[in-house]
Amino acid sequence: MIEARGLTKRYGRQTAVSGLDFRVEPGRVTGFLGPNGAGKSTTMRMILGLDLPSSGSVTVNGRRYRGMVWPLHEIGALLDARAVHPGRSAYNHLHSLAAANGIPRDRVDVVLEQVGLAAVARKRVGGFSLGMSQRLGIAGALLGDPGILLFDEPVNGLDPDGILWIRTLMRSLAAEGRTVLVSSHLMSETALTADHLLVIGEGRLLADMPLDELIARDATDRVEVRAVDHHRLAGELRTLGGEVTLRPDGTLLVVGVESAAIGELAAARGHVLHQLRDVTSSLEEAYFRLTEGSVVYRAPVPA
Protein backbone atom coordinates (compact mmCIF):
# COMPACT_ATOMS: atom_id res chain seq x y z
CA MET A 1 0.00 0.00 0.00
CA ILE A 2 1.07 3.56 -0.73
CA GLU A 3 -0.11 6.36 1.51
CA ALA A 4 0.37 10.10 1.00
CA ARG A 5 -0.40 12.71 3.64
CA GLY A 6 -0.39 16.37 2.80
CA LEU A 7 2.19 15.59 0.14
CA THR A 8 3.51 18.84 -1.28
CA LYS A 9 6.36 19.69 -3.62
CA ARG A 10 7.53 23.14 -4.57
CA TYR A 11 10.22 23.87 -7.13
CA GLY A 12 11.27 27.40 -6.32
CA ARG A 13 8.10 29.47 -6.44
CA GLN A 14 6.20 26.89 -8.47
CA THR A 15 4.04 24.38 -6.62
CA ALA A 16 4.06 21.11 -8.54
CA VAL A 17 2.13 19.01 -6.01
CA SER A 18 -0.09 20.47 -3.36
CA GLY A 19 -1.38 18.74 -0.24
CA LEU A 20 -2.14 15.32 -1.70
CA ASP A 21 -3.88 12.85 0.61
CA PHE A 22 -4.51 9.41 -0.83
CA ARG A 23 -4.09 5.70 -0.37
CA VAL A 24 -3.31 3.26 -3.14
CA GLU A 25 -4.82 -0.08 -2.19
CA PRO A 26 -3.81 -3.59 -3.25
CA GLY A 27 -5.82 -5.83 -5.54
CA ARG A 28 -6.87 -3.19 -8.01
CA VAL A 29 -5.47 -0.97 -10.71
CA THR A 30 -5.44 2.63 -9.60
CA GLY A 31 -5.35 5.10 -12.46
CA PHE A 32 -3.42 8.26 -11.67
CA LEU A 33 -4.99 10.69 -14.05
CA GLY A 34 -4.24 14.29 -14.84
CA PRO A 35 -3.29 16.58 -17.70
CA ASN A 36 0.37 17.10 -18.58
CA GLY A 37 2.08 19.08 -15.86
CA ALA A 38 -0.49 18.08 -13.23
CA GLY A 39 2.21 16.63 -10.97
CA LYS A 40 1.93 12.89 -11.60
CA SER A 41 5.62 12.23 -12.26
CA THR A 42 6.64 14.48 -9.37
CA THR A 43 4.39 12.48 -7.05
CA MET A 44 5.90 9.22 -8.28
CA ARG A 45 9.43 10.53 -7.75
CA MET A 46 8.49 11.43 -4.19
CA ILE A 47 7.02 7.96 -3.61
CA LEU A 48 10.39 6.53 -4.71
CA GLY A 49 12.39 8.81 -2.44
CA LEU A 50 14.02 10.55 -5.41
CA ASP A 51 12.53 13.98 -4.79
CA LEU A 52 12.12 15.18 -1.24
CA PRO A 53 8.65 16.52 -0.34
CA SER A 54 8.59 20.21 0.61
CA SER A 55 6.09 19.16 3.25
CA GLY A 56 3.91 16.18 4.02
CA SER A 57 5.00 12.62 3.52
CA VAL A 58 4.43 9.47 1.55
CA THR A 59 5.04 5.91 2.69
CA VAL A 60 5.33 2.53 1.01
CA ASN A 61 4.00 -0.31 3.14
CA GLY A 62 4.07 2.11 6.03
CA ARG A 63 7.74 3.02 5.65
CA ARG A 64 9.59 5.84 3.99
CA TYR A 65 11.28 4.75 0.80
CA ARG A 66 14.65 6.26 1.72
CA GLY A 67 14.86 3.91 4.69
CA MET A 68 14.24 0.72 2.70
CA VAL A 69 17.22 -1.57 2.23
CA TRP A 70 16.04 -3.97 -0.50
CA PRO A 71 13.22 -1.96 -2.07
CA LEU A 72 12.87 -3.86 -5.33
CA HIS A 73 11.36 -6.78 -3.43
CA GLU A 74 8.52 -4.55 -2.31
CA ILE A 75 8.04 -2.01 -5.06
CA GLY A 76 9.01 -1.84 -8.71
CA ALA A 77 8.71 1.22 -10.91
CA LEU A 78 8.89 2.31 -14.50
CA LEU A 79 9.49 6.06 -14.56
CA ASP A 80 11.15 6.75 -17.88
CA ALA A 81 11.73 4.07 -20.47
CA ARG A 82 14.66 5.97 -22.00
CA ALA A 83 16.56 6.14 -18.71
CA VAL A 84 19.04 3.43 -19.65
CA HIS A 85 22.65 3.48 -20.80
CA PRO A 86 22.38 3.06 -24.57
CA GLY A 87 25.58 1.03 -24.73
CA ARG A 88 24.49 -1.61 -22.23
CA SER A 89 22.63 -4.77 -23.18
CA ALA A 90 19.13 -5.43 -21.87
CA TYR A 91 20.48 -8.41 -19.95
CA ASN A 92 23.28 -6.45 -18.28
CA HIS A 93 20.99 -3.55 -17.45
CA LEU A 94 18.71 -5.92 -15.55
CA HIS A 95 21.63 -7.87 -14.12
CA SER A 96 23.05 -4.72 -12.51
CA LEU A 97 19.64 -3.98 -10.98
CA ALA A 98 19.21 -7.54 -9.76
CA ALA A 99 22.69 -7.48 -8.21
CA ALA A 100 21.82 -4.29 -6.34
CA ASN A 101 18.98 -6.03 -4.52
CA GLY A 102 20.32 -9.55 -4.06
CA ILE A 103 17.93 -10.87 -6.68
CA PRO A 104 19.09 -14.17 -8.17
CA ARG A 105 20.36 -13.89 -11.71
CA ASP A 106 17.87 -16.36 -13.15
CA ARG A 107 15.11 -13.81 -12.46
CA VAL A 108 16.66 -11.71 -15.25
CA ASP A 109 15.91 -14.43 -17.79
CA VAL A 110 12.43 -14.93 -16.34
CA VAL A 111 11.39 -11.27 -16.67
CA LEU A 112 13.01 -10.91 -20.10
CA GLU A 113 10.91 -13.86 -21.21
CA GLN A 114 7.83 -12.37 -19.54
CA VAL A 115 8.09 -9.05 -21.40
CA GLY A 116 9.03 -10.69 -24.68
CA LEU A 117 12.61 -9.41 -24.91
CA ALA A 118 14.42 -12.75 -24.52
CA ALA A 119 15.48 -12.76 -28.16
CA VAL A 120 17.19 -9.34 -27.92
CA ALA A 121 18.54 -9.75 -24.38
CA ARG A 122 22.16 -9.37 -25.50
CA LYS A 123 21.53 -6.41 -27.81
CA ARG A 124 22.53 -2.88 -26.82
CA VAL A 125 19.44 -1.00 -25.67
CA GLY A 126 20.44 2.08 -27.66
CA GLY A 127 18.99 0.34 -30.69
CA PHE A 128 15.66 -0.45 -29.03
CA SER A 129 12.39 1.09 -30.19
CA LEU A 130 10.38 3.03 -27.61
CA GLY A 131 8.07 0.04 -27.27
CA MET A 132 10.99 -2.29 -26.52
CA SER A 133 12.38 0.22 -24.02
CA GLN A 134 9.02 0.35 -22.24
CA ARG A 135 9.08 -3.43 -22.03
CA LEU A 136 12.61 -3.33 -20.62
CA GLY A 137 11.51 -0.78 -18.03
CA ILE A 138 8.60 -3.01 -17.05
CA ALA A 139 10.95 -5.98 -16.80
CA GLY A 140 13.02 -3.93 -14.34
CA ALA A 141 9.91 -3.17 -12.29
CA LEU A 142 8.95 -6.86 -12.16
CA LEU A 143 12.47 -8.06 -11.34
CA GLY A 144 12.08 -8.32 -7.57
CA ASP A 145 8.55 -9.77 -7.86
CA PRO A 146 7.24 -6.84 -5.82
CA GLY A 147 3.79 -6.44 -4.31
CA ILE A 148 3.56 -2.82 -5.48
CA LEU A 149 4.04 -1.56 -9.02
CA LEU A 150 4.31 1.99 -10.30
CA PHE A 151 4.08 2.83 -13.99
CA ASP A 152 4.45 6.39 -15.25
CA GLU A 153 2.67 6.77 -18.59
CA PRO A 154 3.60 3.25 -19.70
CA VAL A 155 1.64 3.27 -22.95
CA ASN A 156 3.22 6.44 -24.36
CA GLY A 157 4.56 5.68 -27.80
CA LEU A 158 3.35 2.10 -27.89
CA ASP A 159 1.64 0.44 -30.82
CA PRO A 160 -1.83 -1.08 -30.32
CA ASP A 161 -0.36 -4.52 -29.64
CA GLY A 162 1.90 -3.10 -26.95
CA ILE A 163 -0.94 -1.12 -25.37
CA LEU A 164 -3.12 -4.21 -25.19
CA TRP A 165 -0.24 -6.17 -23.70
CA ILE A 166 0.37 -3.60 -20.94
CA ARG A 167 -3.33 -3.36 -20.16
CA THR A 168 -3.57 -7.11 -19.77
CA LEU A 169 -0.41 -7.23 -17.69
CA MET A 170 -1.62 -4.55 -15.27
CA ARG A 171 -4.98 -6.24 -14.85
CA SER A 172 -3.35 -9.57 -14.12
CA LEU A 173 -0.90 -8.00 -11.64
CA ALA A 174 -3.82 -6.49 -9.75
CA ALA A 175 -5.74 -9.76 -9.96
CA GLU A 176 -2.78 -11.41 -8.21
CA GLY A 177 -3.41 -9.07 -5.31
CA ARG A 178 -0.72 -6.52 -6.05
CA THR A 179 -1.01 -2.77 -5.73
CA VAL A 180 -0.81 -1.15 -9.16
CA LEU A 181 -0.56 2.60 -9.72
CA VAL A 182 -0.47 3.71 -13.32
CA SER A 183 -0.41 7.29 -14.50
CA SER A 184 -1.87 8.64 -17.70
CA HIS A 185 -3.09 11.89 -19.15
CA LEU A 186 -5.75 10.06 -21.17
CA MET A 187 -9.10 9.18 -19.65
CA SER A 188 -9.96 6.89 -22.56
CA GLU A 189 -6.89 4.78 -21.84
CA THR A 190 -7.30 4.76 -18.08
CA ALA A 191 -10.99 3.86 -18.25
CA LEU A 192 -10.04 0.59 -19.94
CA THR A 193 -7.62 -0.50 -17.22
CA ALA A 194 -8.32 1.15 -13.91
CA ASP A 195 -10.74 0.14 -11.20
CA HIS A 196 -10.09 3.18 -9.15
CA LEU A 197 -9.14 6.73 -10.07
CA LEU A 198 -6.99 9.40 -8.55
CA VAL A 199 -7.49 12.52 -10.62
CA ILE A 200 -5.17 15.48 -10.17
CA GLY A 201 -5.00 18.87 -11.75
CA GLU A 202 -2.45 21.57 -11.05
CA GLY A 203 -1.03 19.47 -8.25
CA ARG A 204 -4.31 19.10 -6.39
CA LEU A 205 -6.39 15.99 -5.88
CA LEU A 206 -9.66 16.41 -7.77
CA ALA A 207 -11.20 12.99 -7.38
CA ASP A 208 -10.47 9.79 -5.49
CA MET A 209 -13.18 7.29 -6.33
CA PRO A 210 -13.99 4.07 -8.14
CA LEU A 211 -14.25 4.43 -11.89
CA ASP A 212 -17.88 3.25 -11.75
CA GLU A 213 -18.75 6.01 -9.37
CA LEU A 214 -17.27 8.66 -11.59
CA ILE A 215 -19.30 7.29 -14.45
CA ALA A 216 -22.42 7.20 -12.31
CA ARG A 217 -22.05 10.66 -10.90
CA ASP A 218 -20.63 12.55 -13.76
CA ALA A 219 -21.47 10.80 -16.97
CA THR A 220 -25.15 11.10 -16.05
CA ASP A 221 -27.73 11.57 -18.74
CA ARG A 222 -28.91 15.01 -19.44
CA VAL A 223 -31.59 16.22 -21.80
CA GLU A 224 -31.36 19.02 -24.28
CA VAL A 225 -34.64 20.85 -24.91
CA ARG A 226 -35.45 23.64 -27.31
CA ALA A 227 -38.81 25.19 -26.66
CA VAL A 228 -40.45 28.35 -27.97
CA ASP A 229 -41.22 29.58 -24.46
CA HIS A 230 -38.09 28.34 -22.79
CA HIS A 231 -38.35 30.62 -19.77
CA ARG A 232 -41.72 29.24 -18.76
CA LEU A 233 -40.65 25.63 -19.45
CA ALA A 234 -37.51 26.12 -17.36
CA GLY A 235 -39.58 27.24 -14.41
CA GLU A 236 -41.94 24.31 -14.75
CA LEU A 237 -39.09 21.80 -15.00
CA ARG A 238 -37.54 23.22 -11.87
CA THR A 239 -40.71 22.66 -9.93
CA LEU A 240 -40.47 19.02 -11.09
CA GLY A 241 -37.09 18.87 -9.36
CA GLY A 242 -34.95 19.25 -12.44
CA GLU A 243 -31.68 21.13 -12.58
CA VAL A 244 -31.98 23.43 -15.55
CA THR A 245 -29.33 25.48 -17.31
CA LEU A 246 -30.26 27.98 -19.96
CA ARG A 247 -27.69 28.21 -22.70
CA PRO A 248 -27.13 31.51 -24.55
CA ASP A 249 -28.71 30.01 -27.70
CA GLY A 250 -31.89 29.35 -25.77
CA THR A 251 -31.36 25.61 -25.36
CA LEU A 252 -32.24 24.18 -21.96
CA LEU A 253 -29.92 21.60 -20.44
CA VAL A 254 -31.88 19.49 -18.00
CA VAL A 255 -30.52 17.09 -15.41
CA GLY A 256 -32.78 15.08 -13.15
CA VAL A 257 -35.86 14.83 -15.32
CA GLU A 258 -36.07 12.17 -17.99
CA SER A 259 -36.91 13.04 -21.59
CA ALA A 260 -40.19 11.13 -21.48
CA ALA A 261 -41.34 13.15 -18.47
CA ILE A 262 -40.30 16.38 -20.17
CA GLY A 263 -42.29 15.44 -23.29
CA GLU A 264 -45.39 14.69 -21.21
CA LEU A 265 -45.06 17.92 -19.26
CA ALA A 266 -44.65 19.91 -22.47
CA ALA A 267 -47.77 18.30 -23.98
CA ALA A 268 -49.82 18.92 -20.82
CA ARG A 269 -48.80 22.58 -20.61
CA GLY A 270 -49.09 23.27 -24.32
CA HIS A 271 -45.45 23.90 -25.14
CA VAL A 272 -44.12 23.91 -28.67
CA LEU A 273 -40.88 21.91 -28.71
CA HIS A 274 -38.33 22.15 -31.49
CA GLN A 275 -36.00 19.60 -30.03
CA LEU A 276 -35.95 17.02 -27.26
CA ARG A 277 -32.85 14.90 -27.11
CA ASP A 278 -30.90 12.77 -24.65
CA VAL A 279 -27.26 13.73 -24.26
CA THR A 280 -24.91 11.17 -22.77
CA SER A 281 -21.70 12.82 -21.73
CA SER A 282 -18.62 10.68 -22.11
CA LEU A 283 -16.10 9.91 -19.41
CA GLU A 284 -13.74 12.08 -21.38
CA GLU A 285 -16.09 15.01 -20.84
CA ALA A 286 -16.43 14.17 -17.19
CA TYR A 287 -12.66 14.21 -16.88
CA PHE A 288 -12.46 17.45 -18.80
CA ARG A 289 -14.98 19.08 -16.52
CA LEU A 290 -13.13 17.80 -13.48
CA THR A 291 -9.76 19.12 -14.48
CA GLU A 292 -10.95 22.27 -16.20
CA GLY A 293 -13.23 23.60 -13.51
CA SER A 294 -10.97 22.33 -10.72
CA VAL A 295 -14.15 21.24 -8.95
CA VAL A 296 -13.26 19.02 -6.06
CA TYR A 297 -15.23 15.78 -5.92
CA ARG A 298 -14.21 13.41 -3.22
CA ALA A 299 -15.50 10.01 -2.35
CA PRO A 300 -15.65 9.54 1.40
CA VAL A 301 -12.24 8.29 2.56
CA PRO A 302 -12.59 4.67 3.69
CA ALA A 303 -11.81 4.29 7.35
Add this chain to the structure above:
Amino acid sequence: MNAHLVRTAAEGRRHGPRARLRATARSEWVKLWSVRSAPAVLGATAVVIVLGALVLCSGYRSGWASMSASERAAFDPASTSLRGIEPAQLFVGALGVLAVTGEYGTGLIRTTLAATPQRAQVLVVKGLVLGAVVWAVTTASSFGAFALGQHLLTGPVPHAELEDPGVLRAVLGGGLYLTLIALFGTALGALSRSTPLGLAALFGVLLVLPLMVGLLPSGLADGILPYLPGEAGSQVWHVMPPSPHSLGPWQGFSLFALDVVVSAGAVLTLTRKRDV
Protein backbone atom coordinates in the same frame (compact mmCIF):
# COMPACT_ATOMS: atom_id res chain seq x y z
CA MET B 1 0.76 -13.18 -5.45
CA ASN B 2 2.19 -16.19 -3.73
CA ALA B 3 5.50 -15.85 -5.45
CA HIS B 4 6.36 -12.59 -3.72
CA LEU B 5 5.28 -13.84 -0.32
CA VAL B 6 7.37 -16.96 -0.48
CA ARG B 7 10.71 -16.49 1.18
CA THR B 8 13.34 -17.51 -1.28
CA ALA B 9 16.78 -18.91 -0.67
CA ALA B 10 18.18 -15.63 -1.93
CA GLU B 11 16.66 -13.94 1.09
CA GLY B 12 19.55 -15.32 3.12
CA ARG B 13 21.92 -13.20 1.06
CA ARG B 14 20.10 -10.08 2.07
CA HIS B 15 20.96 -9.66 5.70
CA GLY B 16 22.92 -6.94 7.36
CA PRO B 17 24.80 -3.87 6.21
CA ARG B 18 27.65 -5.93 4.76
CA ALA B 19 25.26 -7.74 2.45
CA ARG B 20 23.93 -4.32 1.38
CA LEU B 21 27.48 -3.11 0.64
CA ARG B 22 28.36 -6.26 -1.30
CA ALA B 23 25.20 -5.95 -3.39
CA THR B 24 25.98 -2.31 -4.22
CA ALA B 25 29.56 -3.19 -5.15
CA ARG B 26 28.42 -6.09 -7.35
CA SER B 27 25.93 -3.85 -9.13
CA GLU B 28 28.53 -1.15 -9.78
CA TRP B 29 30.99 -3.77 -10.98
CA VAL B 30 28.46 -5.11 -13.50
CA LYS B 31 27.72 -1.58 -14.68
CA LEU B 32 31.40 -0.71 -15.10
CA TRP B 33 32.19 -3.69 -17.32
CA SER B 34 28.98 -3.83 -19.33
CA VAL B 35 29.63 -0.73 -21.44
CA ARG B 36 32.50 -0.30 -23.86
CA SER B 37 33.76 3.01 -22.56
CA ALA B 38 35.45 1.76 -19.39
CA PRO B 39 37.56 -1.02 -20.93
CA ALA B 40 38.37 1.23 -23.90
CA VAL B 41 39.51 4.18 -21.76
CA LEU B 42 41.44 1.93 -19.38
CA GLY B 43 43.18 0.31 -22.35
CA ALA B 44 44.03 3.71 -23.80
CA THR B 45 45.36 4.80 -20.40
CA ALA B 46 47.72 1.82 -20.23
CA VAL B 47 48.93 2.45 -23.77
CA VAL B 48 49.56 6.16 -23.12
CA ILE B 49 51.56 5.46 -19.96
CA VAL B 50 53.80 2.91 -21.64
CA LEU B 51 54.07 4.90 -24.87
CA GLY B 52 55.20 7.92 -22.82
CA ALA B 53 58.20 5.91 -21.59
CA LEU B 54 59.04 4.77 -25.11
CA VAL B 55 58.97 8.26 -26.62
CA LEU B 56 60.65 10.19 -23.78
CA CYS B 57 63.36 7.70 -22.91
CA SER B 58 64.45 7.15 -26.51
CA GLY B 59 64.35 10.94 -26.89
CA TYR B 60 66.72 11.48 -23.95
CA ARG B 61 69.05 8.77 -25.21
CA SER B 62 69.53 10.54 -28.54
CA GLY B 63 69.51 14.04 -27.07
CA TRP B 64 71.82 13.40 -24.10
CA ALA B 65 74.98 14.63 -25.87
CA SER B 66 73.46 18.06 -26.49
CA MET B 67 72.26 18.55 -22.88
CA SER B 68 73.98 21.02 -20.55
CA ALA B 69 75.62 19.90 -17.31
CA SER B 70 72.82 21.37 -15.20
CA GLU B 71 70.17 19.67 -17.31
CA ARG B 72 72.03 16.42 -16.86
CA ALA B 73 72.23 16.91 -13.11
CA ALA B 74 68.47 17.49 -12.90
CA PHE B 75 67.66 14.41 -15.01
CA ASP B 76 65.31 12.05 -13.16
CA PRO B 77 65.32 8.73 -15.08
CA ALA B 78 62.48 7.15 -13.02
CA SER B 79 59.94 9.96 -13.35
CA THR B 80 60.93 10.56 -16.98
CA SER B 81 59.80 7.03 -17.79
CA LEU B 82 56.55 7.71 -15.93
CA ARG B 83 55.58 10.97 -17.60
CA GLY B 84 52.90 9.25 -19.67
CA ILE B 85 50.92 9.83 -16.48
CA GLU B 86 50.42 13.45 -17.52
CA PRO B 87 48.19 12.67 -20.52
CA ALA B 88 46.83 9.53 -18.81
CA GLN B 89 45.42 11.59 -15.94
CA LEU B 90 43.00 13.23 -18.36
CA PHE B 91 41.70 9.80 -19.38
CA VAL B 92 41.14 8.40 -15.91
CA GLY B 93 39.79 11.72 -14.62
CA ALA B 94 37.26 11.84 -17.45
CA LEU B 95 36.37 8.21 -16.74
CA GLY B 96 35.57 9.21 -13.15
CA VAL B 97 33.45 12.17 -14.23
CA LEU B 98 31.53 10.08 -16.78
CA ALA B 99 30.93 7.21 -14.38
CA VAL B 100 28.55 9.56 -12.55
CA THR B 101 27.37 12.08 -15.14
CA GLY B 102 26.54 9.30 -17.60
CA GLU B 103 23.88 8.10 -15.17
CA TYR B 104 22.51 11.58 -14.60
CA GLY B 105 22.49 12.38 -18.32
CA THR B 106 20.33 9.38 -19.21
CA GLY B 107 18.21 9.44 -16.05
CA LEU B 108 19.52 6.00 -15.12
CA ILE B 109 20.48 7.45 -11.73
CA ARG B 110 16.79 7.36 -10.77
CA THR B 111 16.66 3.64 -11.43
CA THR B 112 19.91 3.18 -9.53
CA LEU B 113 18.75 5.14 -6.49
CA ALA B 114 15.31 3.53 -6.55
CA ALA B 115 17.07 0.17 -6.29
CA THR B 116 19.49 1.42 -3.63
CA PRO B 117 18.12 4.43 -1.74
CA GLN B 118 21.35 4.65 0.30
CA ARG B 119 22.70 7.47 -1.87
CA ALA B 120 25.98 8.03 -0.09
CA GLN B 121 26.74 4.33 -0.27
CA VAL B 122 26.02 4.21 -4.00
CA LEU B 123 28.35 7.13 -4.74
CA VAL B 124 31.14 5.99 -2.44
CA VAL B 125 31.02 2.41 -3.71
CA LYS B 126 30.90 3.61 -7.32
CA GLY B 127 34.07 5.62 -6.67
CA LEU B 128 35.80 2.77 -4.86
CA VAL B 129 34.99 0.16 -7.52
CA LEU B 130 36.28 2.47 -10.25
CA GLY B 131 39.25 3.47 -8.08
CA ALA B 132 40.25 -0.15 -7.48
CA VAL B 133 40.16 -0.95 -11.19
CA VAL B 134 42.06 2.21 -12.10
CA TRP B 135 44.63 1.45 -9.41
CA ALA B 136 45.25 -2.08 -10.74
CA VAL B 137 45.56 -0.97 -14.37
CA THR B 138 47.70 2.11 -13.77
CA THR B 139 49.98 0.45 -11.23
CA ALA B 140 50.70 -2.34 -13.69
CA SER B 141 51.19 0.22 -16.47
CA SER B 142 53.59 2.27 -14.31
CA PHE B 143 55.76 -0.76 -13.69
CA GLY B 144 55.64 -1.56 -17.40
CA ALA B 145 56.58 2.00 -18.33
CA PHE B 146 59.40 2.05 -15.79
CA ALA B 147 60.85 -1.24 -17.03
CA LEU B 148 60.66 -0.21 -20.68
CA GLY B 149 62.01 3.27 -19.99
CA GLN B 150 65.03 2.09 -18.00
CA HIS B 151 65.76 -0.51 -20.66
CA LEU B 152 65.90 2.29 -23.24
CA LEU B 153 68.19 4.52 -21.15
CA THR B 154 71.60 3.11 -22.08
CA GLY B 155 75.20 4.23 -22.47
CA PRO B 156 76.07 7.56 -20.93
CA VAL B 157 72.44 8.25 -19.91
CA PRO B 158 71.89 7.31 -16.26
CA HIS B 159 69.05 4.93 -15.48
CA ALA B 160 67.30 3.99 -12.25
CA GLU B 161 66.84 0.70 -10.43
CA LEU B 162 63.80 -0.14 -8.32
CA GLU B 163 66.17 -0.52 -5.35
CA ASP B 164 67.43 3.07 -5.66
CA PRO B 165 66.11 5.44 -3.00
CA GLY B 166 62.60 6.70 -3.76
CA VAL B 167 62.23 4.79 -7.01
CA LEU B 168 59.82 2.06 -5.89
CA ARG B 169 57.76 4.75 -4.17
CA ALA B 170 57.64 6.78 -7.40
CA VAL B 171 56.54 3.81 -9.51
CA LEU B 172 53.85 2.83 -7.00
CA GLY B 173 53.03 6.53 -6.76
CA GLY B 174 52.02 6.55 -10.43
CA GLY B 175 49.11 4.21 -9.73
CA LEU B 176 48.20 6.00 -6.50
CA TYR B 177 48.17 9.43 -8.14
CA LEU B 178 45.99 8.26 -11.03
CA THR B 179 43.61 6.50 -8.64
CA LEU B 180 43.11 9.76 -6.75
CA ILE B 181 42.56 11.57 -10.05
CA ALA B 182 39.81 9.07 -10.92
CA LEU B 183 38.19 9.63 -7.51
CA PHE B 184 38.53 13.40 -7.93
CA GLY B 185 36.77 13.10 -11.30
CA THR B 186 34.01 11.01 -9.71
CA ALA B 187 33.47 13.68 -7.06
CA LEU B 188 33.40 16.48 -9.64
CA GLY B 189 30.93 14.45 -11.70
CA ALA B 190 28.68 13.95 -8.68
CA LEU B 191 28.85 17.65 -7.80
CA SER B 192 28.13 18.92 -11.31
CA ARG B 193 25.83 16.09 -12.49
CA SER B 194 26.69 17.22 -15.99
CA THR B 195 29.29 15.82 -18.37
CA PRO B 196 30.42 19.14 -19.89
CA LEU B 197 30.50 20.89 -16.52
CA GLY B 198 32.27 18.02 -14.81
CA LEU B 199 34.92 17.74 -17.52
CA ALA B 200 35.39 21.52 -17.57
CA ALA B 201 35.94 21.50 -13.81
CA LEU B 202 38.41 18.61 -14.01
CA PHE B 203 40.43 20.02 -16.90
CA GLY B 204 40.17 23.46 -15.35
CA VAL B 205 41.82 22.29 -12.14
CA LEU B 206 44.43 20.05 -13.80
CA LEU B 207 45.35 22.10 -16.88
CA VAL B 208 44.02 25.65 -16.82
CA LEU B 209 44.68 26.54 -13.20
CA PRO B 210 48.46 25.87 -13.35
CA LEU B 211 48.69 27.91 -16.58
CA MET B 212 46.87 30.83 -15.01
CA VAL B 213 48.98 30.75 -11.88
CA GLY B 214 52.02 30.62 -14.13
CA LEU B 215 51.02 34.03 -15.51
CA LEU B 216 51.36 35.63 -12.08
CA PRO B 217 54.64 37.33 -11.03
CA SER B 218 57.11 34.52 -10.41
CA GLY B 219 57.41 35.10 -6.65
CA LEU B 220 53.66 34.72 -6.27
CA ALA B 221 53.44 31.80 -8.72
CA ASP B 222 56.19 29.90 -6.86
CA GLY B 223 54.19 30.30 -3.68
CA ILE B 224 50.93 28.99 -5.13
CA LEU B 225 51.86 26.45 -7.79
CA PRO B 226 53.16 23.69 -5.49
CA TYR B 227 49.83 23.58 -3.67
CA LEU B 228 47.59 23.09 -6.72
CA PRO B 229 46.01 19.60 -6.70
CA GLY B 230 47.75 18.18 -9.78
CA GLU B 231 51.12 19.69 -8.90
CA ALA B 232 51.00 18.60 -5.26
CA GLY B 233 49.77 15.09 -6.05
CA SER B 234 52.37 14.56 -8.79
CA GLN B 235 55.29 14.74 -6.36
CA VAL B 236 54.60 11.16 -5.35
CA TRP B 237 55.74 9.83 -8.75
CA HIS B 238 58.88 11.99 -8.88
CA VAL B 239 62.21 10.98 -7.38
CA MET B 240 63.88 14.38 -7.76
CA PRO B 241 61.69 17.40 -6.96
CA PRO B 242 60.85 19.14 -10.27
CA SER B 243 61.34 22.59 -8.71
CA PRO B 244 62.98 23.90 -5.54
CA HIS B 245 59.52 24.94 -4.33
CA SER B 246 57.94 21.51 -4.77
CA LEU B 247 56.35 19.82 -1.79
CA GLY B 248 57.75 16.50 -0.55
CA PRO B 249 56.28 13.38 -2.19
CA TRP B 250 54.01 12.29 0.66
CA GLN B 251 53.33 15.85 1.77
CA GLY B 252 52.06 16.73 -1.71
CA PHE B 253 50.16 13.49 -2.08
CA SER B 254 48.43 14.00 1.28
CA LEU B 255 47.41 17.51 0.27
CA PHE B 256 45.86 16.18 -2.94
CA ALA B 257 44.18 13.39 -1.00
CA LEU B 258 42.74 16.05 1.27
CA ASP B 259 41.35 17.90 -1.77
CA VAL B 260 39.66 14.69 -2.88
CA VAL B 261 38.27 14.02 0.59
CA VAL B 262 36.90 17.56 0.84
CA SER B 263 35.19 17.32 -2.56
CA ALA B 264 33.80 13.89 -1.66
CA GLY B 265 32.55 15.35 1.61
CA ALA B 266 30.80 18.13 -0.30
CA VAL B 267 29.16 15.54 -2.54
CA LEU B 268 27.92 13.46 0.37
CA THR B 269 26.59 16.48 2.24
CA LEU B 270 24.72 17.83 -0.76
CA THR B 271 23.47 14.52 -2.08
CA ARG B 272 21.19 13.79 0.85
CA LYS B 273 18.96 16.78 0.19
CA ARG B 274 19.20 17.16 -3.57
CA ASP B 275 16.41 15.88 -5.78
CA VAL B 276 17.43 13.48 -8.53
